[in-house]
Amino acid sequence: MNQHISTLSLDHVGLGVPPGRYALPSEASARFHAQAAGLDPEAFATHLLEHYKGQRTVDALTEDECKFLRGELQEQVEDRRLAALDYFDTHVPLRFAKAAPDNAARDWAARVVADPHDTQSLLLVGPVGVGKTHYAFSVLRAVAETGAAIKWQAYTAANLYAALRPRDDRRADSDYESIAHAPLLFLDDLGAAKLTEWAEEVTYRLINDRYERCLPSIFTTNVLPGQLGATVGDRVASRIAEMCERIALKGADRRKKVSA
Template identity: 45%
Template sequence: MTPVDLTGWNTALDAHNLTPAFINDLTGDPYDHPATARTEIRRANDTIPFIYRTAIADHTEVSSWADRLITTTREQTTGRIVPTIGRHRSLLLLGPTGVGKTHQAYGTLRYLAPTGIRTAWTATSSADLYAALRPRAGVDSESEFRRYAHAPLLLVDDLGAAKSSEWTEEINFRLVNHRYENQLPTIFTSNVLPKELADRVGDRVSSRLIEMCDRVVIQGTDRRRQAAA
């Protein structure tokens, strides 16, 4: 057991009234809150894209969804050694390009990391998802699909951004339908306006997203263009 690098984690820790000393308290118990938090923080440090490495879920509706997920998880896993993400509503972040949807999504993963809950999250963009699932020699596409479909917590960035085809529509439907039927929490981001959702992802997917997700519309101007100006 070794301490974890907590550079950039003060805001997330403060949100849960936690301190660096608590997180890096090496008690020797591999299943206690600090040990689980160190595992989650270390994974976030190693896996979250560099540009989002210090992302913060500072949108009130987004952090409120995360708080409900935390509460539900603890209620569902009472008595377990380590609380693990279970069944919960999903989150759909909508808004124009560059307003911070992906920042909020990765900020949510970082917000959850210090809580002592094992999230076992998987994150992908829709483009990377399709690339991973495209049939090709030496790859079991169904096994790859199950990795995303069965993830306890899944982040899918830019849903509906790719040019629609019969194949992408099938992937979208199978993934969303599995997570809808099993109430597996998923964070979706999309540049699609609410009224255009059905046109971009299809009626079957849109209907399930509307029912399974808490929807948050993020407004503003393109931050990337502002930064480049």
């Protein structure tokens, strides 16, 4: 029952811990715990090892075995949660640092952490100033709160095009791949401006890469769904329609101050 053996695994869902690799409790620590608790050390250690090898389900572990295993993993879970929140705090723009997720944001975060390749992306739709960007960052906070070590990236559409603008060095392809293949990408203000032929092609390439790799994304747009094709191209609009679940945000422009 050595630590950090890549062939061993856990039932993350059954144990209630985020997916990822963990330092598994050693055989010695399992035996010591069982002996101190007045349990059978041999059976205790054997059952845990069988679970690591996929030969024994969580349901087939005793209550004491599950409690021990969860307890041993909990410190690692908390360390990961703090690290994920620290990543969020260092990458979120100051204006959105206190974005608080609602239940829908937490639900999507839990789903994308559990199975990122089988969770639909998010398309946040609504007029200017209703809080789409704020909500998107609240979703990213919800992802961080799960403790999953997902290194997300966030760009406005304008900043994305600036970052990928052709230049005379060899970093262009690696920069593109870093963004296109990010574990989770937030692209803000999709379709906010009429695209040039180059920008339209970059947008298609980016969306298509993520579509084909089943990588989760969060998009915001002011454009009505039926008009998205005219703004970003039919190929992009078609893929977004298939890969995303849509959330419509309504309300007045929050940025406008109401005069007395």
